Amino acid sequence: MSGIGIVIFGVAGLLFGWFVYSKFIAEKIYRLDPDFQTPAHELNDGIDYVPTNKYVLWGHHFTSVAGAAPIVGPAIAVYWGWVPAVLWVTFGTIFFAGVHDMGALWASTRNKGKSIGALSENVIGKRTRSLFLIVIFLLLLMVNAVFGVVIATGFVGTPGSVFPAWMAIVVALIIGQLLRRNYSLMILTAAGVAILYLSIWAGTFIELSLPETMFGLTASANWIIILFVYAAIASMLPVWMLLQPRDFINGMQLIVGLILLYGAVFLSMPEMVAPAFNGQTAEGTPSMFPLLFVTIACGAISGFHGIVASGTSSKQLDKETDARFVGYLGAIGEGSLALITIVAVCSVAYAANTEQWHAVYAQFSDGGAPAFVAGGAALISGAWGMSEGFAQVLLATMVALFAGTTMDSGVRLQRYIIQEWGDIYGIKVFRSGMVATCVAVLACLLLAFGAGGSSGAGGMIIWPLFGATNQILASLTLLVITVMLIKMGRPAYYTLLPMIFVLITSFLAGLIQLVAFYEQGNYLLVALDFIVLVVSVLVMLEAASVVSKFRKEGAKSADQA
Template structure:
């Protein structure tokens, strides 16, 4: 019964955030203008800049930012107790993520669709731009390399997920062509979802596996190579051909998954067996502050969202007010996924008793995706009566497809960053889309195989840095938005407060990790962590200098007048 109360209170909070707070932010702070000509309209090239229906664009944005992170983070962080996890997800979604994501979309739209790193030059300064883009590239490198490994592992461990995962791409290509020919969106959506779930069912009878040793590489390594070849091709295709319909279908698939999970909670009303605040933690468990706020990133606030918002979504925004629908509602979708994940891994669906739950969650880091799939499948079985095996396949495919869409967008975003470097430094060779994609994919594969050997697992080497780096990036994005607002003589308190909170927590977490990496002798992570921390300090100092100068000039102008 406790789970129903968690769900109801969480949903009410997010709905209030959407109907009240997001409306206030959109109209009074960002002042989204329906008459403003967006980059999608101004630079419409049929490939990257494409004016898009806001519902379709929401599907792209939502599934691109979601990935597996809003499942992994909450499923791990519940170790400290379900109460702090729920509070951070709900309040983080309302006051942090929605403001951040909408603001990044608005800022990029006002700067001709530039990424948040590139546009920081005109807002703060050229040195800030160079520093900012280093952090962005590192985050993208982490996300792409790791999600390639995650999907490859899922294909090896659950061969039943291979067929539906690749068939989703075929379905998306067909829908993209039909939408281009003005077919109605709703019927196509319904048919696409039905076909997707038919392939999920068929996947149970068509397991696909690669040989354990092929070309001298393991199955995992070969899947990683195949996935990056696909991602390279996908990143060069026009967004309407694959990216938009694939993300939209996956977004609808997630809505079905959320309905199944939330409906199961109301139908079965399971009790919570996890502790509200865990007092039986392992001795080596780090402090909840600040680690909770970087463990749950996506689902509360995430710098990666700002990269997507200013990287691909802003180039498809047909009307500026759509930024509220796409950005804030996308954040709510992610928060909803994080909330139901907490319920799935905290209740009797996963562990019948508190003692059994503590056996599953004996250390921080236990549980994660496996706990979500097990708990979620049992929850659906109790609520809807669907077989556990089928429910498990649905949730496993959902995780794979989300990781895949994030990887698709991530490689495209890496290409954008490299091409922007070509524009910034006047290097014509980097402006070539194919070469930029080759460099992006090459960096990911170099990390995967250079650091991880023939297994291709090297992306995991720098993954521990993702939490703090990602949140530092979120705070820097909020900083750029705040400086924009100050220069436009608008209230910046609504972005400054989240910025300061996230920065303090992420910076503190980065220092803790820096010490851990040094004591473990992992000098690669020490080097990368130090770079991120130093860059964040330098960007802050640059921003404060710009704001101080702006206020001095404004005061002098008033005196002279």
């Protein structure tokens, strides 16, 4: 089958999601109100709460939630075959991710920009809030520690990506200042993207690298430290100064990248060489059900999106109706990236034939970002006539910039969580932005170097927990939204049914992993996995109790009337 058929199927589905389904959810279920005063206006402080143009905010939200996950997950999951991957990405984006992301943004906006963990107290109860925040902090710890490794590995493996990655920060700082002076967004966008691509071209000649060993650490470990120092500084700056313009420019850069990739599919019409359903899996390969639904998270549905939507994006929403554009369209952007990743790693651009594909994908863990960079670069160079070296630097920079923006937002979100703990438990010192940031970064570095030694790759030790934990958090976020809808007397099936499906698949995946960790003798992961599973059960029981009590009170009031 030609990759163009997959693209047409996926894009048609995403268009239906945007023009039909998202409009229905926004108008009939969430009932977004253009006159509602958002936290960005009510609590405007010029640092975290800042009313923002919806296009700029979309760029921030999209690049923060995307990271490398919509590339890595699908590029690994295709081992089971490209058909299940394509179906989950397409239908997951339409009926799960978009509803989840827009819903988290709406729910937080209705509760003064509180994080999904903090607002769970308003919706369900105090005990739920404490349990929620444990899962959220653990997930952020994983994301930040691991993405530091991902970026550092990319810098070491592709030195040409270093210059454009840091140049993007300089460009963003300049654009942030000019936007405050009311310069045209369109002109700044064009100039920013042009400079960014010129820097990518320059990166093919300017290869920057650290010494193999410095201060007794490897180049990768030193990059990890540098990245966390940068993330700490970036997380304390006003959002308009760096976070917004950097994410927006990165979003525009991705759109150009997607145009190149999708255009390459239409120009070259590559044949799919990977099997539709893989019947030659290696011994010990995990079952496709339920693992497919946690392997592909970003690109279908992801709990991390709810943290970003309720953490940073809700504090910048200019109008409540912008939640559809920012949240649902952000999910569609990520789904489109996941879709083209599947084509890139399963087509003739990546492997000459089916036998060669099986040789490359010898086991379940094969693939990932390197496969996307290799397959995507071959696709672009073959269709557009670019050199393959430039195309590889372009895609490697895209991965690094995405991971970097997610890391920026992740550290800021960790700071929010710690400050919320300060408010909740009366720990005054944690209310300080600087102290909370230092605690967040030190926690990440402690995991990176405490568990990983001098390599700084300690985050990888607990990363196997990410898939199930992330999706359990997505189900809990949908649970909070569902309870809100029930209390408001609105239809809740559109969030309840996705919540049930995601909870079942992610809980089963967590149980499967629990057994695997025990058999491997990895008792740290056994303990953490067990905690996450118990927390999810307790939150569900709390929510069921609240809904039952609410319905009984409603029925009693109706009888008295």
